Amino acid sequence: MTPPGVLRHPAAHVVLVGMPGSGKTTIGAALARRLGRPFLDTDAEIERRSQMSVRALFARDGETAFRVAERELIAEVTAEARPMVIAVGGGAVIDVENRARLGRAGQVLWLRARPATLSARLGAAADRPLLAADPDGALERLAAEREAAYREAAGGRVIDADTATPSEVVEAALQALLERVQVEVPGRRYEVVIGPGARRELAAQLPRSARRCVVVTQAGIDLDIDPGIPATRVEIGAGERHKSLSSVEACCRAFVAAGLTRSDVVIGLGGGLVTDVAGFAAASYHRGVAVVHVATTLLAQVDAAIGGKTGVNLPEGKNLVGAFWQPEAVLCDTDALASLPEREWRSGLGEIAKCAFLGVAGLEQAPLVDQIAACVAKKAEVVGVDERESARRVILNYGHTLAHALEAAGLAESLTGAPNELRHGEAVAIGVLFAARLAERLGRIDAARVAEHRRVLDAYGLPATMPPGADLDELVAAMHRDKKATKGLTFVLDGPAGVEAVADLDELIVREVLGECLAESAATAAAAR
Ligand SMILES: NC(=O)c1ccc[n+]([C@@H]2O[C@H](COP(=O)([O-])OP(=O)(O)OC[C@H]3O[C@@H](n4cnc5c(N)ncnc54)[C@H](O)[C@@H]3O)[C@@H](O)[C@H]2O)c1
Ligand SMILES: [Zn+2]
Numbered sequence: 001m002t003p004p005g006v007l008r009h010p011a012a013h014v015v016l017v018g019m020p021g022s023g024k025t026t027i028g029a030a031l032a033r034r035l036g037r038p039f040l041d042t043d044a045e046i047e048r049r050s051q052m053s054v055r056a057l058f059a060r061d062g063e064t065a066f067r068v069a070e071r072e073l074i075a076e077v078t079a080e081a082r083p084m085v086i087a088v089g090g091g092a093v094i095d096v097e098n099r100a101r102l103g104r105a106g107q108v109l110w111l112r113a114r115p116a117t118l119s120a121r122l123g124a125a126a127d128r129p130l131l132a133a134d135p136d137g138a139l140e141r142l143a144a145e146r147e148a149a150y151r152e153a154a155g156g157r158v159i160d161a162d163t164a165t166p167s168e169v170v171e172a173a174l175q176a177l178l179e180r181v182q183v184e185v186p187g188r189r190y191e192v193v194i195g196p197g198a199r200r201e202l203a204a205q206l207p208r209s210a211r212r213c214v215v216v217t218q219a220g221i222d223l224d225i226d227p228g229i230p231a232t233r234v235e236i237g238a239g240e241r242h243k244s245l246s247s248v249e250a251c252c253r254a255f256v257a258a259g260l261t262r263s264d265v266v267i268g269l270g271g272g273l274v275t276d277v278a279g280f281a282a283a284s285y286h287r288g289v290a291v292v293h294v295a296t297t298l299l300a301q302v303d304a305a306i307g308g309k310t311g312v313n314l315p316e317g318k319n320l321v322g323a324f325w326q327p328e329a330v331l332c333d334t335d336a337l338a339s340l341p342e343r344e345w346r347s348g349l350g351e352i353a354k355c356a357f358l359g360v361a362g363l364e365q366a367p368l369v370d371q372i373a374a375c376v377a378k379k380a381e382v383v384g385v386d387e388r389e390s391a392r393r394v395i396l397n398y399g400h401t402l403a404h405a406l407e408a409a410g411l412a413e414s415l416t417g418a419p420n421e422l423r424h425g426e427a428v429a430i431g432v433l434f435a436a437r438l439a440e441r442l443g444r445i446d447a448a449r450v451a452e453h454r455r456v457l458d459a460y461g462l463p464a465t466m467p468p469g470a471d472l473d474e475l476v477a478a479m480h481r482d483k484k485a486t487k488g489l490t491f492v493l494d495g496p497a498g499v500e501a502v503a504d505l506d507e508l509i510v511r512e513v514l515g516e517c518l519a520e521s522a523a524t525a526a527a528a529r
Pocket of ligand 2: 303351400424428
């Protein structure tokens with residue numbers, strides 16, 4: 001079972017709230033068709049299960065009993081792993097618990113219409129228990145009572161359902177589900193579009209000069225994209241050993257075969273491995289052609305596809321050859337995540353958890369799309385002031401010194417492709433907790449802040465225990481070799497002024513804290529056996 005508060009697919013629902021007559025059922029069904037998801041209307045579901053109309057239920061058991069059934073149903077459907085479109089009864093969001101649950105479950109849209117419009121739509125046929133005697137007066141009163149709750153539930157996602165036609169409302173709703181973050185680096189500015197269906201913007205985001213494109217991807221990534229221009233597909237292998245110069249060569253040869261010119265475009269469709277390889281191939285081909293990324297893993301959406309770092313591994317180590325090459329646009333379509341294996345999902349969560357300590361507030365309670373957008377915004381802010389990682393950009397490497405050492409030690413995402421190695425974000429989670437403990441030992445943060453680190457990692461279902469086989473000396477040696485360390489042992493550490501790089505750390509203290517982490521993890525593992 002997924003522990004409470006853990007973000008998996010449940011945070012990716014679309015929820016419609018609003019008064020009776022605002023069109024939740026019609027719009028919800030149309031929206032679900034457009035998003036290719038199931039649609040569920042809580043009132044209709046209660047009626048189906050009880051074999052009675054809502055009016056009859058109210059008459060027989062009273063409103064309180066109905067609200068209990070409604071609350072149970074909302075708890076049940078929001079926990080559903082498959083993303084859905086859910087329309088909830090008009091009064092459901094008055095309940096604080098429902099509101100919180102719906103807010104965590106995904107993006108809430110408020111379909112807003114004036115009472116006069118609602119009344120005209122519902123007409124005399126209004127079979128609604130709360131409107132019984134005086135429908136117009138009741139609609140006025142209920143709308144006034146509920147307005148604040150709808151507003152709170154939806155945040156800024158308010159849709160005009162008053163004057164717009166149903167198809168306009170659906171279009172507005174689709175747009176409201178997309179978040180947009182601008183990345184600005186010297187001389188370049190581009191957009192990151194995040195949300196369900198973001199891939200539909202692909203054609204519009206390609207450079208106008210492009211007459212053809214090559215899509216760099218991997219087998220098994222079957223997100224349907226439509227570049228709107230002739231496209232050729234080239235697949236590279238999966239696993240770090242395919243993040244190689246030979247994959248770059250294969251891509252560039254495919255570009256030649258497709259007749260790609262400097263005014264055309266490369267599309268990177270995949271996780272961070274694909275976007276790193278496609279980006280580097282694009283940077284190199286004809287000394288640079290445009291690239292647009294369609295990121296399909298959580299890790300690529302929150303991190304890898306954004307910021308312009310591209311590159312490949314050598315047998316001697318990871319990311320040793322590369323270039324800075326900013327994309328024209330990045331599309332983070334959350335629909336792609338539905339097929340993501342659990343480990344890949346967790347890997348992305350590790351990077352999101354990291355962002356929680358870089359001053360991104362309120363992350364865990366937010367819908368998935370908003371969490372991704374907040375992380376992208378953080379990365380955009382940092383990359384905007386320091387594209388080439390001279391100073392500020394290193395804060396994005398919070399937790400990464402140890403994570404890279406775990407990778408170098410072959411315990412995480414190494415070039416060997418061992419089946420049980422940690423995914424990158426899982427290693428980052430371990431590194432983040434270690435960095436917190438190190439900061440505490442150095443008197444930079446207090447025990448409560450370390451506890452906060454543990455709480456956030458737990459909330460994301462990231463245990464942060466060292467993998468079996470981790471060796472103190474080997475890890476310390478790897479940390480010394482980390483290319484991010486310019487002198488002595490450098491760590492990115494939390495402190496009174498937030499997260500920052502701290503150079504020249506006393507190796508003995510690092511060893512002591514790391515030794516404690518290893519001993520604790522070993523004890524936890526022994527207890528679990
Ligand atoms: N450039 C940067 O700034 C940056 C930042 C962080 C990480 N990275 C790099 O990113 C890479 C890791 O990226 P990753 O974690 O996305 O892994 P990945 O790209 O290797 O993808 C992991 C697996 O998931 C599969 N996959 C991708 N999308 C899928 C989907 N929608 N459904 C099902 N399966 C899917 C892939 O085919 C692959 O087998 C590393 O090479 C790392 O160095 C780069
Ligand atoms: Zn990382």
